[in-house]
Amino acid sequence: MSTAIAYEDAVDLLDSDHKLVQKLLIQFQTLHEFGAPPEDRRTMAERICAELTIHTQIEEELFYPAVREATGDDALLDHAEEEHQEAKDLIARIQAMGPEEEGYDDCVQQLAEAVMAHVMEERERVFLQARYSPLDLRGLAVELYERKQELKSAAGGMPELPPEKTPEQIEEQS
Amino acid sequence: MKALVYNGPCDVSVKNVPDAKIERATDVLVRITTTNICGSDLHMYEGRTDMPPGRILGHENLGVVIEVGGAVDRVKVGDWVALPFNVGCGFCENCERGLSAFCLTTNPGMAGAAYGFADMGPYAGGQAELLRVPYGDYNCLVLPRDAEAKQNDYVMLADIFPTGYHATELAGVRPGESVVIYGAGPVGLMAALSSVTKGASQVMVVDTQKDRLALAEKLGAIPIDNTEGDGVEQVMELTGGKGADRGCECVGYQCCNLHREEVPGLTMNNLVASVKFTGRIGCVGVFVPQDPGSKDKLGRVGKMPFDFGMFWFKGQSMGTGQCNVKAYNRFLSRLIEKDKVRPSFIVSHELPLDQAPMGYENFDQRNDGWTKVVLKPGS
Numbered sequence: 001m002s003t004a005i006a007y008e009d010a011v012d013l014l015d016s017d018h019k020l021v022q023k024l025l026i027q028f029q030t031l032h033e034f035g036a037p038p039e040d041r042r043t044m045a046e047r048i049c050a051e052l053t054i055h056t057q058i059e060e061e062l063f064y065p066a067v068r069e070a071t072g073d074d075a076l077l078d079h080a081e082e083e084h085q086e087a088k089d090l091i092a093r094i095q096a097m098g099p100e101e102e103g104y105d106d107c108v109q110q111l112a113e114a115v116m117a118h119v120m121e122e123r124e125r126v127f128l129q130a131r132y133s134p135l136d137l138r139g140l141a142v143e144l145y146e147r148k149q150e151l152k153s154a155a156g157g158m159p160e161l162p163p164e165k166t167p168e169q170i171e172e173q174s
Numbered sequence: 175m176k177a178l179v180y181n182g183p184c185d186v187s188v189k190n191v192p193d194a195k196i197e198r199a200t201d202v203l204v205r206i207t208t209t210n211i212c213g214s215d216l217h218m219y220e221g222r223t224d225m226p227p228g229r230i231l232g233h234e235n236l237g238v239v240i241e242v243g244g245a246v247d248r249v250k251v252g253d254w255v256a257l258p259f260n261v262g263c264g265f266c267e268n269c270e271r272g273l274s275a276f277c278l279t280t281n282p283g284m285a286g287a288a289y290g291f292a293d294m295g296p297y298a299g300g301q302a303e304l305l306r307v308p309y310g311d312y313n314c315l316v317l318p319r320d321a322e323a324k325q326n327d328y329v330m331l332a333d334i335f336p337t338g339y340h341a342t343e344l345a346g347v348r349p350g351e352s353v354v355i356y357g358a359g360p361v362g363l364m365a366a367l368s369s370v371t372k373g374a375s376q377v378m379v380v381d382t383q384k385d386r387l388a389l390a391e392k393l394g395a396i397p398i399d400n401t402e403g404d405g406v407e408q409v410m411e412l413t414g415g416k417g418a419d420r421g422c423e424c425v426g427y428q429c430c431n432l433h434r435e436e437v438p439g440l441t442m443n444n445l446v447a448s449v450k451f452t453g454r455i456g457c458v459g460v461f462v463p464q465d466p467g468s469k470d471k472l473g474r475v476g477k478m479p480f481d482f483g484m485f486w487f488k489g490q491s492m493g494t495g496q497c498n499v500k501a502y503n504r505f506l507s508r509l510i511e512k513d514k515v516r517p518s519f520i521v522s523h524e525l526p527l528d529q530a531p532m533g534y535e536n537f538d539q540r541n542d543g544w545t546k547v548v549l550k551p552g553s
Contacts, residue, residue, distance in 0.1 A: 015283030026476055029475050030475040033475055121283060122283075123283045124295055125296065127283055
């Protein structure tokens with residue numbers, strides 16, 4: 001039942017996406033540092049891109065318009081959307097490339113930097129303003145959750161992650 | 175107002191910036207009279223965090239209240255206040271339980287906020303003439319009448335005195351026990367002061383810097399100079415081969431070997447080795463989820479080699495994390511008021527705000543004699 005979701009509010013739900021993606025980006029960086037085979041790097045990158053695509057979509061469809069209305073802070077929300085565009089461009093570039101190509105890992109690293117800068121700003125500004133505003137963030141969490149499930153099914157589920165390995169195992173394998 | 179601004183790695187300067195002001199009805203505005211440079215400022219100073227350029231640093235702040243928001247009841251204009259480095263709300267699940275370092279309100283998505291600190295919310299630092307204090311009734315510790323005269327003592331309540339005390343609480347130090355403390359920097363020295371105050375029978379402080387070890391010795395601690403033979407071996411000898419009852423980590427992720435080369439995990443593994451079977455370790459040194467500036471491949475992805483097998487085998491336990499200053503500052507302030515402790519003993523330099531960049535440079539270089547820098551924005 002949708003009312004039984006554990007997220008207290010929309011901010012908690014959206015930031016759990018951030019935390020998951022941050023974890024995956026660190027894992028990608030580990031694969032890069034220790035020379036994982038292209039296939040594993042690609043699987044990880046695809047998963048990161050898939051998670052981010054759904055996350056940005058639910059923010060743009062539901063969260064940002066609601067915060068824009070509640071706070072009237074157009075500059076803040078315009079800026080957040082611009083940052084999404086930067087991430088989307090990088091995702092498109094990654095998806096059009098092969099993991100053997102030069103610049104593939106660089107591109108994912110650029111995405112990591114863009115995403116982390118965006119996350120920090122979103123926490124400090126958008127989330128804080130949203131929580132100060134009269135917006136019903138608890139109710140919005142349910143809508144965001146349902147839309148996320150819809151988008152995940154429509155995408156046929158999320159790409160699987162490469163098998164978990166220690167840095168040493170990654171190095172030995174390569 | 176004038177403020178110390180982070181421009182980029184190893185580049186800070188005092189600039190004119192817009193005045194801090196009351197933004198919400200629960201805010202308090204403080205004119206800063208004393209503010210310290212902290213060891214954790216150096217992680218940011220060196221560019222080893224994701225601190226964006228343009229931010230004002232400073233989270234060890236003390237001053238006089240000059241304005242209060244309409245929803246502030248307890249704090250009055252003219253009060254001398256010490257500000258915990260944590261910015262808490264006082265009403266979330268964690269603040270309710272005294273875990274103000276992990277406030278769920280002030281840094282949404284994450285837990286825990288602070289002034290002028292990477293990844294800890296939008297709050298400007300206090301190495302400036304003015305500071306905005308959110309949820310002022312909760313975040314101000316109103317100081318006793320001797321506040322002005324004892325500023326250099328009371329300012330230590332913002333961070334390092336409670337943080338050193340927290341290390342001993344996480345480690346579970348009780349009267350009569352032995353304690354080994356790694357790091358004789360300001361926090362390590364405060365952990366030593368706290369251990370002595372709690373009645374530990376033997377307080378051992380391990381470091382490589384002679385000026386800092388001399389301060390530890392003045393407190394009644396046993397200085398252990400790591401450059402004169404293995405620190406772990408010395409602790410084992412002093413504890414009859416058993417190891418210390420309790421251990422405190424007061425160095426963090428940029429810990430160095432004798433040659434000042436960073437060796438991630440060194441202090442933690444030395445603690446596992448020098449704390450007894452079933453002993454407990456309190457870790458307040460800063461560690462980060464990712465350290466892109468590390469020379470170490472593992473460090474760059476937020477990992478370090480930890481002797482977990484030995485840690486488990488010895489049945490040790492550990493407490494970690496930033497200090498919940500609000501849990502201790504009121505009681506520690508009474509020790510200062512009643513002249514039981516004088517944490518200002520670590521202060522080596524008192525500088526006007528204008529000279530802060532020089533203070534950063536010397537403190538960062540660990541130049542001899544630079545143990546703690548106190549800035550005076552009013553002078």
